[in-house]
Amino acid sequence: MEEIFRFYLDSKTIFFHNSLSLKLSTVDDPKSGYGLFIDPSKFKNEELNNETIQLLRIPKLCTFNIDTLLTLLEDKNEFSTEQQFQRSNDKIKNSLREIMSYPNFSKFLTETNLLVIYFLIFQSIHDTCEIPRNIMYYLKNVLMSIDVETAVDSIEDIATDYGHYPQIFGLQETISIFKGLFQDLLKVSDIKHLYSAIISRCLEIPEKSEAKDDEFTVHSTLVPVLDFANHENTQKNAYFDVDPSNNDVLLLLNTDAVRESTTDSVEVFISYTPTEDLFSMLITYGFTPDFKGYPQFWTMSFDRCFLRDYTESSLNADLRLFYKWLHVNPTVSLVKHKHNGQARWFINDTTPEFDMLLLPFIPPLDDTRTPRWTYDSNCHLMFANMHCLANPETNEYATMIAENYRLLLEERELNGNDFMDIPQLAWSLHYKDAESGSLCRRHTDSEEATTVLQNQEEEEADATNSQFISFFRRFLTYRKSTLATSTSSIPNASNVIYEQEFEIIDDLLTAIDNQSTVFFSDLNIVLNVEPSVPPPLRFLGDHMEISENEEKSVPNCEDPASYIPDNFTDFFQDEMNKHASFFQDN
Numbered sequence: 001m002e003e004i005f006r007f008y009l010d011s012k013t014i015f016f017h018n019s020l021s022l023k024l025s026t027v028d029d030p031k032s033g034y035g036l037f038i039d040p041s042k043f044k045n046e047e048l049n050n051e052t053i054q055l056l057r058i059p060k061l062c063t064f065n066i067d068t069l070l071t072l073l074e075d076k077n078e079f080s081t082e083q084q085f086q087r088s089n090d091k092i093k094n095s096l097r098e099i100m101s102y103p104n105f106s107k108f109l110t111e112t113n114l115l116v117i118y119f120l121i122f123q124s125i126h127d128t129c130e131i132p133r134n135i136m137y138y139l140k141n142v143l144m145s146i147d148v149e150t151a152v153d154s155i156e157d158i159a160t161d162y163g164h165y166p167q168i169f170g171l172q173e174t175i176s177i178f179k180g181l182f183q184d185l186l187k188v189s190d191i192k193h194l195y196s197a198i199i200s201r202c203l204e205i206p207e208k209s210e211a212k213d214d215e216f217t218v219h220s221t222l223v224p225v226l227d228f229a230n231h232e233n234t235q236k237n238a239y240f241d242v243d244p245s246n247n248d249v250l251l252l253l254n255t256d257a258v259r260e261s262t263t264d265s266v267e268v269f270i271s272y273t274p275t276e277d278l279f280s281m282l283i284t285y286g287f288t289p290d291f292k293g294y295p296q297f298w299t300m301s302f303d304r305c306f307l308r309d310y311t312e313s314s315l316n317a318d319l320r321l322f323y324k325w326l327h328v329n330p331t332v333s334l335v336k337h338k339h340n341g342q343a344r345w346f347i348n349d350t351t352p353e354f355d356m357l358l359l360p361f362i363p364p365l366d367d368t369r370t371p372r373w374t375y376d377s378n379c380h381l382m383f384a385n386m387h388c389l390a391n392p393e394t395n396e397y398a399t400m401i402a403e404n405y406r407l408l409l410e411e412r413e414l415n416g417n418d419f420m421d422i423p424q425l426a427w428s429l430h431y432k433d434a435e436s437g438s439l440c441r442r443h444t445d446s447e448e449a450t451t452v453l454q455n456q457e458e459e460e461a462d463a464t465n466s467q468f469i470s471f472f473r474r475f476l477t478y479r480k481s482t483l484a485t486s487t488s489s490i491p492n493a494s495n496v497i498y499e500q501e502f503e504i505i506d507d508l509l510t511a512i513d514n515q516s517t518v519f520f521s522d523l524n525i526v527l528n529v530e531p532s533v534p535p536p537l538r539f540l541g542d543h544m545e546i547s548e549n550e551e552k553s554v555p556n557c558e559d560p561a562s563y564i565p566d567n568f569t570d571f572f573q574d575e576m577n578k579h580a581s582f583f584q585d586n
C-alpha cells in the first residue's frame with residue numbers, strides 16, 4: 001500500500017503535508033488495515049498556532065464521483081487517440097444503455113450504485129478499451145487490491161437470518177441485479193469485491209453549487225489517499241471539508257489534538273458517521289468500533305413471521321396485521337450505554353417510533369373489560385359501504401364491490417410489504433373522550449392513537465410497558481433459538497453480526513430477568529445523536545406470508561347491507577369524509 005501513497009505523492013497533483021505517512025493502523029482489529037499518520041514534530045510553530053492544519057488538498061478532478069467521471073471520460077486529452085476516445089465512450093454508453101433498460105433497475109438507482117456500475121464497466125472493458133489513467137490506477141491498485149470484507153461477501157448466508165432487515169434486503173436485491181448485469185463479464189467474487197471496496201471507501205463530500213451562492217450539494221465520492229483515513233469517534237482528530245473556491249477536498253487536522261503530543265507518530269482519525277449504528281457499520285464497513293463511552297445503536301427488526309404468530313396479546317388478530325394497518329415500522333431502536341459502571345444495551349424508548357410500537361399493548365380501560373383495539377375481520381364490508389356511499393350509482397353492485405375489496409385486502413394483508421397503503425378501517429380504538437368522558441370507538445392512524453398513550457395514568461403506562469416487555473422477552477428468546485441453529489454453517493465474515501446480536505439479546509434478557517432497567521429513558525440521559533430509522537420493507541414483490549396458525553378467521557357476513565359500521569366506529573361520516581378521495585371512482 002505504501003507504493004500507492006508514493007505514487008500520489010510523486011504525481012504532485014495532490015498536496016501532502018510533509019508530516020503525513022501511510023502505515024498499518026494502530027486500531028486493535030485485523031479489519032483496520034492501513035491508516036494515515038502524522039509526525040507532530042514536523043509541524044512548524046506558526047502552523048500549531050492555527051486551529052487546523054491542512055494535511056491533504058485533493059483537486060476535484062482527482063476524486064471520483066458521477067460528475068468527475070463524466071468530465072474525465074469526455075476529455076479527449078485523457079485518451080491516446082481520438083479513436084480510443086470514441087471507442088471507450090461508445091462502449092461505456094452502450095453498456096449504460098443496456099443497464100438502464102434492465103428490469104427493476106430504477107428501484108435501486110442511487111449515486112453510490114451508479115458509481116459502482118461505472119467501475120464495474122471499467123473493470124469489464126479495460127482489456128479492450130482505454131480508460132483514463134487516473135481512473136485505471138485507482139481501480140487496479142486501490143479498489144481491486146485492498147483487503148476488504150463487508151456483509152456483501154456472505155450476503156446469501158446473512159440473508160437467511162437478516163433478510164427482513166431493510167439494509168440486507170436492499171443489498172441482496174442490489175447484488176443480484178449486479179450479478180445479473182455483469183456475471184458474463186466478471187467473476188462474482190470480483191463484483192462483490194468491487195462493490196465492498198467502493199461502499200466502504202465512499203465519502204459524502206459537499207460541493208459548492210455553481211449556480212447558487214452558499215448552497216452545497218453532497219455527492220458520493222471516492223477520494224484517493226483521504227480514503228486511507230480510519231474511523232474513531234472517541235479519538236477523532238481530523239475531518240474533511242471542501243474549499244468553496246474550487247471544490248478541492250481537504251483533510252484538516254484539529255491542531256488541539258496534537259499540540260501537546262510527544263510521540264513522533266499519531267494516527268489520523270476521522271468520523272465516518274457520528275451515530276455508530278453497528279448493524280449499518282458492519283454492512284458498509286465490515287467492522288464495529290469498540291465501545292469507549294460513545295453511544296452505539298442497533299435497530300432490531302422483528303421477524304415478520306414471529307409477529308404474525310404472536311397470539312399472547314389481547315388483540316383479536318395478530319401483531320403483524322396491527323403494525324401493517326397502522327403503518328408502524330416493526331423495528332425497535334436499541335442503544336448501548338454505560339450504566340452503574342457497566343456498558344450494556346437498553347431499549348431506546350425516547351423516540352416517537354417507540355410510542356407507536358407500544359400501541360397494541362395498551363391495557364383495557366379500567367372500567368371496562370373491552371380490549372383497546374378490535375380488528376374487524378369483515379372490514380371489506382366497511383370499505384364497500386363507504387364506496388357505495390361515495391358512488392351512489394354503484395349501489396346495485398354492492399355485493400360484487402364487497403368481494404373485490406375482500407380480495408384486495410386479503411392480498412394487501414398477506415403480501416410482504418410492511419405498510420398497507422390503504423385507509424386504516426380495520427382496527428378500531430376504544431377510548432374515553434377527554435371532554436365528555438364517554439366511551440367511543442374510532443378508526444385511527446398511529447399518530448392519533450399515540451395521544452392515548454400520552455394521556456395515560458402512571459399505572460396504565462406501567463401496564464403497557466410491562467405487556468411490551470413480555471412480548472419482547474418472547475421475541476428475544478425466539479430470536480436466540482433461531483440464530484443459534486444457523487451460526488455453525490456461516491463463514492467468518494458474518495460471525496461478527498451474529499456475535500453482536502447475541503451480545504445484545506443476552507444483555508437485554510439478563511436485564512429483563514433481573515428486573516433491572518431496560519428502558520433508556522430511566523437513565524435520564526439526553527442522546528445528542530440518533531440513528532436514522534431504516535425504511536419499512538416495501539417491495540417484496542409477490543412474496544406472501546404464511547402463518548403457523550393456519551385457522552384464518554372466515555368472514556361471517558358477506559352482505560354489505562346488513563353490516564353495521566357503528567359496531568366499529570362512532571365517527572363513520574367523519575372517516576368517510578377523511579378518505580373520500582380514496583373511495584371516489586373518478
Ligand SMILES: C[S@@+](CC[C@H](N)C(=O)[O-])C[C@H]1O[C@@H](n2cnc3c(N)ncnc32)[C@H](O)[C@@H]1O
Binds near residue numbers: 035230231285287288
Ligand atoms: C475508508 S477505508 C480506510 C482505509 C483502510 N484501513 C485500508 O487499509 O484501506 C475503510 C475501512 O477501514 C477499516 N476501518 C476503518 N476504521 C476502522 C476501525 N476503527 N476499526 C476497524 N477497522 C476500521 C474498515 O475495514 C473499513 O472498511
